[in-house]
Amino acid sequence: KAGVTQTPRYLIKTRGQQVTLSCSPISGHRSVSWYQQTPGQGLQFLFEYFSETQRNKGNFPGRFSGRQFSNSRSEMNVSTLELGDSALYLCASSLLAGVIADTQYFGPGTRLTVL
Amino acid sequence: SQKIEQNSEALNIQEGKTATLTCNYTNYSPAYLQWYRQDPGRGPVFLLLIRENEKEKRKERLKVTFDTTLKQSLFHITASQPADSATYLCALNAGNNRKLIWGLGTSLAVNP
Numbered sequence: 016k017a018g019v020t021q022t023p024r025y026l027i028k029t030r031g032q033q034v035t036l037s038c039s040p041i042s043g044h045r046s047v048s049w050y051q052q053t054p055g056q057g058l059q060f061l062f063e064y065f066s067e068t069q070r071n072k073g074n075f076p077g078r079f080s081g082r083q084f085s086n087s088r089s090e091m092n093v094s095t096l097e098l099g100d101s102a103l104y105l106c107a108s109s110l111l112a113g114v115i116a117d118t119q120y121f122g123p124g125t126r127l128t129v130l
Numbered sequence: 131s132q133k134i135e136q137n138s139e140a141l142n143i144q145e146g147k148t149a150t151l152t153c154n155y156t157n158y159s160p161a162y163l164q165w166y167r168q169d170p171g172r173g174p175v176f177l178l179l180i181r182e183n184e185k186e187k188r189k190e191r192l193k194v195t196f197d198t199t200l201k202q203s204l205f206h207i208t209a210s211q212p213a214d215s216a217t218y219l220c221a222l223n224a225g226n227n228r229k230l231i232w233g234l235g236t237s238l239a240v241n242p
Contacts, residue, residue, distance in 0.1 A: 019173070050232075058174070058219065058232035071229045105173050119230075121173030 017042065019108050019122035027128045033094040036125045040087050040108030046070075047089040048119060049081060052103040064089055093127075101129045133157075136220060136233035143210055144241055151205040151236045153220035158231070160222035163196055163203050168217045168235065177218075178205075210240045 020039045028034050040047050048071075049061040060073040064083035081091040087108075093100055103126050107119035135154045143149050153163070162181045166174035180187045180196045180203065187194045193206040207214050217235040 057234040058221070058230075060229050060231075063229070073229065107173070118176045118179065121175070123171070124173050 019106060019120055021104075021106050021122040021125050023125060024123065025126045025128075027130065028096050029130050030096055030098060032096050033092060034096060034127060035090055035092045036104055036106075036127075038089045038091075038106030038108075038122060040089070040106075041120055044108035044110050044120070045087050046109045046111065046117070047083055047087065048107045048109070049089070049091050050105045050107065051075075052105055052124070053101075058105070061091065096129045098129050101127060103127075134220065134222065134231055134233040136218075137236040138234070140237040140239060142239045142241060145210060145212060147210055149207040149210050149214070149238055149240070151218050151238065153203040153205065153233055155201050155222060158201075158222060159198075163194075163220060163222045164230070165192075165194055165203075165205050166219045166221065168219055174219055207238075212240045212242050215239050 019041055022037045026034060038047055046065045048063040050058045051061055052058045061075055061079055062069055062081050063071040067083045078094045083089045103124045105124045106122045109117045109119045111117045133156055137152055162179055164179045165177045167177055168174040178187055178189055178192055178194045180194045182198055191208045195204045203220060215238055217237045219232055219235040221230040221232045223230060
């Protein structure tokens with residue numbers, strides 16, 4: 016089974032621009048979560064989608080948004096980029112959404128650099 | 131404030147020894163705690179999950195303990211190998227949902 020894929024792997028943008036990142040979960044997995052990882056803050060939860068609905072949301076500003084499609088693929092969008100948005104953005108898929116303790120499978124991440 | 135703390139300093143051990151990593155948390159009552167491994171340039175890989183009513187969980191050379199009174203989890207790698215060198219992350223659920231809170235991770239280096 017193919018793992019979680021994320022595109023693009025690397026991205027360089029300038030302040031004020033917007034960016035869209037894509038995630039394809041493992042086949043059969045319907046839940047997708049997004050995280051931001053920085054050296055100082057570690058992994059921080061952005062949001063989780065299941066069946067095209069946002070189920071959980073972290074403490075990020077409204078500039079960060081996401082969506083999920085009927086095939087479970089997910090995108091996240093960051094508008095009006097700031098320097099502090101430079102980070103590794105990780106997507107994780109899991110089989111279930113209603114079960115609290117469900118293993119998450121991470122993709123390789125998208126490295127976003129904002130200049 | 132609510133937080134998770136892992137050993138901030140890198141851990142260097144000799145091949146064959148047991149590595150012990152610590153995860154302490156405050157102001158949470160997690161239903162479960164997970165340990166992940168992360169290699170440079172890659173996403174975290176799930177290793178073990180331990181629930182609040184479990185004291186210990188094992189998987190091959192890995193062992194996790196969970197003490198809800200001390201608010202601490204210990205992660206052990208026995209008979210360590212250079213291939214075990216990586217950053218190890220602990221994560222727990224913050225409430226009755228799937229939102230995970232993560233530690234910053236501990237870097238482990240196993241020297242041959």
